[in-house]
Amino acid sequence: MPAAAPSAALPADANPVDVLVVGGGINGCGIARDLAGRGWRVLLVEADDLAAHTSSSSTKLIHGGLRYLEYHEFGLVRKALQEREVLLKSAPHIMWPLRFVMPHDPAMRPAWLIRLGLFLYDHLARREVLPGSEGIDLRTHPAGAVLKPEFSRGFAYSDGWVDDARLVLLNALDAAQHGATVLTRTRCTRAQRDAQGWTATLQGRDGSVRGVRARALVNAAGPWAESFLRNSAQPAGAEVLATRSLRLVKGSHIVVRRSATPGWDHDCAYIFQNPDKRIIFAIPYEGEFTLIGTTDQEISGDPREARIGDDEVAYLCAQASRYLRARITPADVVWTYAGVRPLLDDAAGNPAAVTRDYVLEAHAGGAAPLLSVWGGKITTFRKLAEDAAGEIGRLLGQARKPWTEGAFLPGGDLRAWIGEPLRPDVDFERFVAAVHQRWPWLPTALGRRLARAYGTRIDRVLDGAQYPYELGAEVAPGLFEAELRYLRREEWACDAQDVLWRRSKLGLHYDDRQREDVARWAGWTQVPMDMEMDKDVNRNAFPAGGACS
Template sequence: MKKLENTISAFVGKSHEKSHETTDPQPVSETTSPAAAPATTDCDVLIVGGGINGCGIARDLAGRGWRVVLCEKDDLASHTSSSSTKLIHGGLRYLEYYEFSLVRKALQEREVLLKSAPHIMWPLRFVMPHDPSMRPAWMIRIGLFMYDHLARREVLPPSRGVDLRQHAAGAPLKPQYKRGFVYSDGWVDDARLVVLNAIDARSKGAEVLTRTRCIHAQRGTDGWVATLEGPDGAHRTVRARAVVNAAGPWAESFLRGVAHSARGEALATKSLRLVKGSHIIVPRLFDHDHAYIFQNPDKRIIFAIPYQGAFTLIGTTDIEISGDDPGAARIAQEEIDYLCTQASRYFDKAIVPADVVWTYSGVRPLLDDASGDPSAVTRDYLLESNTTAAPLLSVWGGKITTFRKLAEDAADEVGRMLGQSGAQRPAWTDGAFLAGGDLSAWIGAPKRPDEDFERFVAAVQTKYPWLDAALARRLSRGYGARVAELVGEAQSLADMGAEVAPGLYERELRFLQAREWAVSSDDVLWRRTKLGLHYTPAEREQVAIWLQANARQD
């Protein structure tokens, strides 16, 4: 710790000096700096937006051989895509709105995704306590039967009834809940899912520019000329044959204020409804590994999900919002009260606002379909093509579970607009691994994603016996097979550099800077990892100081 203390002292005392002292070699840089880039770049496709849809589309297009540039005004997944309920699910409640096509599409994607990245996604069983005042048992059984059979399952077990008086999931609940139903869906680290797509895109030739805003895009007959503003304020010109608008909550405002047509026609033909979804995190409410889905008197549902070992995640709300800055959305006290009240209807121990240790809110960009209830607005996506001049594809709506299929459809459409059919540049992501997801070099042929991951953790512990069990599991979860790149030639914890905060070493921080576009402590603590939830304010500040003192000079 002495070296770390010296580093922090040097930074605090001389803020203009940068400490580069380290016990481990700097990882090879794979991150392109906008400031160091050429003044003009030519590409096939410029993608605006670094959330799950933008990064998924960049990955798919780059894998088909297109020249891709992606720009994101903030960090990857810094808004909606890191603020989901973190589920890979079909959307059981959407059956009530007759969204059968959406549910089927999402159910088909569950196992495709689970197999592609078993380190950041895994199966999860959900318990629905039966409240006769909400929905009759026969209706729930019909819904679950459809949920089981709308798409083929190989990994996830079917639904079943359960006696909560005998099942472990009944213990934390009020004694009035005697019956329930159990069904399957999946869990995902949403922010890491975005980063893994961006890593794959970069490995296939895409240029990914974070903290780089598209401030102007001029459309011509044969192409687009866009001006990008980097984190240092420097401008850069990108000439692209096509533009993909994947700006999420900003998709409509991008078309109205940033993108311009040479002939002056309006480019925005759709409207978004911005719906805020908020979540609360409380200390762990139960010891088992199942999650809960609770029915509320307002006909909505909320989830209570095991989170980061020591916590329970409860959400979400649906609050329609307006305003020019969706990124400024924060949870309201009324939402905290609502989530506490609804969860307390089921749990024997009441949850109160004072129990809340953290909150987060995201804004869902839902296509305006004239539904009165925000909960009823479709979560399906629409891809809108505009070929009156240089191609423009706008992404409207969508949900994290269907991102891969959305990206595949978008890449097909971009190819069509650019004169290349799907047969010439075929789809490829169905069955492909995400970065770090191929564990075969460690465990042999894959079997079941959840079992494969446990075998992988054991292999990591065998290869690196000097990593304690908790750290080995965390690194395995975060990086999958890429853990070998992170650890490199290290032979001991001393080779990992100073311990900047509990369980977080300099080597990992440098890896995140060089390989995963991490710049700030928020990038590291709340998106690349969830360590911020486990650290004290002082420990979080230690990380912030280290990152400032060791900022990359690209």
Template sequence: MVHETRVPPSQEVDVLIVGGGINGAGIARDLAGRGWSVCLVEQDDLASHTSSASTKLIHGGLRYLEHRAFGLVRKALSEREVLLRSAPHIMWPLQFVLPHDPGMRPAWLIRLGLFLYDHLARRDVLPASRSVDLRRSPLGAPLQPRLQQGFVYADGWVDDARLVVLNALDAQAHGAVIRTRTRCTQARREARHWVVTVEESDGRAATVRARALVNAAGPWAERLLRQVTQPAGVEPLITRHLRLVKGSHIVVPRCFEHDHAYLFQNPDGRILFAIPYEGAFTLIGTTDQEIHGDPRDARADDAEVAYLCEQASRYLARPVTPADVVWRYSGVRPLLDDAHGNPAAVTRDYRLETDDLAAPLLTVWGGKITTFRQLAEDAGNALGHMLHENRPAWTRGACLPGGDLSGWIDVSGHPARDFARFLQAVQDRHPWLPPALAQRLARAYGSRIERVLCGARNVDALGEPCAPGLYEAELSYLRDEEWARTADDVLWRRSKLGLHLTEAQRADVASWFTRATLLGHTQAWTP
């Protein structure tokens, strides 16, 4: 639980991490589990930017094979099933249909790519790719009649923002300090320590002394080096540069009834995903548009929405129009500048840059959500080397919070089957829970669901409903244990309930947080 105390005027830790996205949270978890004292600071909410605005896939990146990024694809493919087993409640297998458009890539090339995709890394849970006759399969029903042949392959789905929160929870369980809405304003490097000034949202400042500093600021990583870690008037030595590439998505009412997703090929060489989303919707994305300026200002503009609708309508029998869009969002990918002219072709791989000429500094450049665990492990190894304290890695076989279902069922090792049996166990233990609520809570919290239910034996014991299907017990849990401080934290990151609620209902959730704040519930520093 997050205890309600103030930030002390000074604090000493082994490692200070700047950035509360997936890479920062993953590194905090890895380091804390190795026994180092860790503090993570994030200027906003956890996963409030890039890490909650992805296409929400655990995937190798089929299209990266065309750019000969075999190392990246192999690395990502090897992580898929590791991640699926670690948190089967928020990650699960998802099969994709790739319709063959004769005007696009030839069928033989697609078969070759899928063969490599099947065999570049070991696969125990996910099925191999196969051909499908779209004229005779329900998978072809939502598509235009001209599309007669296709291919089916498997990857994984992830609730991206919850993945970040679970890593932060696990880091905290291993002793890490997680500070949201706390900005790093200055970092002074000494021979053996960093002296870092952090500032809370109310303006209160504190000083943290750290033996090492990790720059996991994502789109702000280069800016952090230029403006925060250098003395005034000193030009920073920056050996790598970021290209900030905006990826926008749209959500529309459900375009098809089955549980497969689609991958569409566009004439410009890009690909487009159409994915079942939140039961009643379809998620369509993404774009690749280079931006300049503050990543906070990135928005999915009307031109991108029109592009996504147009490209999806090239395949779907029922056209998608901008008027259908119920939600749009955009995330900024911090990609390594590899001098490639096409933003879609810029590498999605990561680089860890280390500097131990004085107190150690590690900067994370690039990365993708699928490889976050391996990135964090590599970062832990690098920091151990710089601190002269090599400690063994531990996360490959470890579950994330809520992911260990062995207290509820006999785990088979197949994530989808295990979750289905877990959900049945939840319904058997709590038959009073409405089925839709049981499903949502089981998906969101896994084996931590009892922390949310707080011993309730009927719906009334969950407190007042602040919105349909959202009770005070869950809001209190999210506030006290998952760093939620606003309605947006809950409705668009800890969940996607915002899609299902009216504006007035969303306002009711905001009012609950306002009342909680007035009663003195503020985030705490837990040393």
């Protein structure tokens, strides 16, 4: 069943929904999916594009959080470790195992402490897919070639990689396939509670205003969760809804070309320990690039205005250069992005030490319950959504069974193509081979990219094409009209930024003219990059979502 189009009509006031979910990031989309799969009537609204902010600006890891062990966050780490393989199995096209190498610097942490941490990491949760940790000799291991010669010893362990923006999108698709209505570019400007439920005012990007009735309200607005309660959600009587505070912590990343790190001819990522007791990752990215991040800087003001600072670029370059043979400089940086993590204020002085765990806060409100989501991280989104859907059921007086733990995300069930699953990364390669067998005329690189992005939904993208010319014009290298039509029809793509920076990362591979060609194809407006090219630093900030045409 196709996803609801971005222009889908709002439910009429006379036909209320059970749950209104505010926020189209990973938590909001995950909750909408879980609720819809339990049979609740769900409406999700997002003021911008799906994953327009925090949820497309992560380090893109499915991980337990090795460094959180130092802060004694054993419960969080165990919960995240339990979720890793659940997620990897649910969508092997957008998630896969990744091996990490940690060069040992005795000045940072003693080897025995690292071994202890990795032992806990290996054993806090059961592993079926990911191999355990090991010590390695960097003088002979392929990962040592890119490092300075003084790093002769290291450790290797496993976590997972995810296309974060597409993970959000797949949850929204699954919610829609289970009957939810998903509306992007639609802001909830007011939600008024009364004895029978909630009356919400929704405003479209074109200024149109509509009301909707809901039995329950979920506040999954991420960095705006606190301000939504204070400014938009109207309680009945003298009730106070905003009882918690968020700390907004900016995490910034830089991207350099793979050629800036000669000798990196393997698929491992690196985790580097820094003198400030933080860590950064250096990760293979988009084939031709390396992703380096992240920072932790507390901010105030509108999270939409968060941008990487020159000090953060310099910091990431300097810390990576402590380990890499080739020095990374700001001139090597070709792209940057910054996201704001909405972390629950736990009075930790150091932003890096603020808990990444989540809290679900319920206000029963008689017949009009409210559930607010505080904190969270991508790896635990499914468990958070499951807990939230269970709580909503309790508040509405009808418990309904959870269902997502063994479920596939759209495009992730490869069994009809490859037979019984073996291991997510192996299964994906078998799927790619099946794609090339079914469509032998597809260029190899294009077939792999489409398989990676869409999984078994690739047939919906190709839309019955039997010959190359049936894909339509090649609007930009490797991007044909058939795919653009699919993205607009089924994935809520409303402008070129949605296509180039969230539904894909093709914008990183294209030049300005090619990006403009994509925008021009449907009369879309190519929204300028948020940060102009610096004279001394070849980088762009993550582009914001633009308006639908």
